[in-house]
Amino acid sequence: MAANTRDIRRRIKSIRNTAQITKAMQMVAAAKMRKAQQAALAGRPFAEMLNRVIVSVRDREEELKHPLFEERPVAKELILVVTSDRGLCGAFNTNLLRELSKCDPANCLFVAIGRKGFQFLSRTRREIMAHFELKDMPTFADIRPIAKLCIDQYLEGSVDRVRVLYNAFVNTLTQTPVLQTVAPISPLKFGKEAQAQAGHETGRQASDDHNGYLFEPAAGQLLDQVLPQYVTLEIQQMVLDSQAAEQSARMVAMKNATENAKQIVKDLTLEYNKLRQAGITSELLEISTAQMALS
Numbered sequence: 001m002a003a004n005t006r007d008i009r010r011r012i013k014s015i016r017n018t019a020q021i022t023k024a025m026q027m028v029a030a031a032k033m034r035k036a037q038q039a040a041l042a043g044r045p046f047a048e049m050l051n052r053v054i055v056s057v058r059d060r061e062e063e064l065k066h067p068l069f070e071e072r073p074v075a076k077e078l079i080l081v082v083t084s085d086r087g088l089c090g091a092f093n094t095n096l097l098r099e100l101s102k103c104d105p106a107n108c109l110f111v112a113i114g115r116k117g118f119q120f121l122s123r124t125r126r127e128i129m130a131h132f133e134l135k136d137m138p139t140f141a142d143i144r145p146i147a148k149l150c151i152d153q154y155l156e157g158s159v160d161r162v163r164v165l166y167n168a169f170v171n172t173l174t175q176t177p178v179l180q181t182v183a184p185i186s187p188l189k190f191g192k193e194a195q196a197q198a199g200h201e202t203g204r205q206a207s208d209d210h211n212g213y214l215f216e217p218a219a220g221q222l223l224d225q226v227l228p229q230y231v232t233l234e235i236q237q238m239v240l241d242s243q244a245a246e247q248s249a250r251m252v253a254m255k256n257a258t259e260n261a262k263q264i265v266k267d268l269t270l271e272y273n274k275l276r277q278a279g280i281t282s283e284l285l286e287i288s289t290a291q292m293a294l295s
Contacts, residue, residue, distance in 0.1 A: 033247035083117035
């Protein structure tokens with residue numbers, strides 16, 4: 001009996017220590033989630049202004065042609081896979097990798113951001129072009145080499161499309177895998193994005209504010225500089241969104257783990273009390289029996 005109660009006390013102490021760790025991880029994940037959301041929001045004014053510049057150039061040029069706008073039949077595509085470096089985040093990576101499994105490996109090249117995605121691609125023997133490990137809240141400079149690799153592959157004709165697979169942050173409890181195209185860029189979406197981001201009534205109204213700008217150099221040379229920055233910023237926003245979703249998933253997972261640990265401690269405490277009460281009752285019966293035998 002004593003051995004059983006001793007084991008239960010040891011388990012209760014161990015589980016309480018685990019609950020303290022998961023609680024701390026929950027608080028850290030919540031703080032990181034807020035920082036990632038703030039970093040994503042901080043990049044929106046720059047994205048809005050860059051969008052307006054492209055809209056203004058597009059409106060001035062009757063035939064706007066650029067290699068990044070060129071749509072080709074897709075024989076080969078490059079997929080940038082954004083996953084986490086660490087686990088303990090519920091089904092965050094599992095849901096994303098399930099979507100990745102639907103892509104035909106014969107027609108795809110892969111660039112991995114995050115250790116979990118790289119391990120999956122290596123295990124399934126898919127063609128990996130590069131692997132990047134980014135710190136929390138990556139800057140524009142951190143994303144630039146990744147975006148340059150993707151853009152160069154598209155401009156050289158090695159791939160006909162570049163897409164990013166990441167977990168979009170919907171809310172604290174929901175993260176949705178999204179496969180979004182970043183190259184070729186559709187000129188039609190700029191007016192809609194300008195309208196959504198600037199809060200104007202029409203996309204044209206967003207561009208009219210900058211019709212007085214004089215562009216130098218020419219539109220083609222200007223787009224050579226602006227469009228790669230736009231793609232880089234778009235990828236950065238997706239990575240930040242994925243990191244916010246990751247920390248959200250980890251926060252929820254650690255919260256559930258903490259609650260489960262507390263419930264296990266409660267159940268073990270009840271079992272411990274029952275065993276202890278049974279032991280006391282047994283000892284009382286032995287004392288009573290011994291006393292009756294002596295008398």
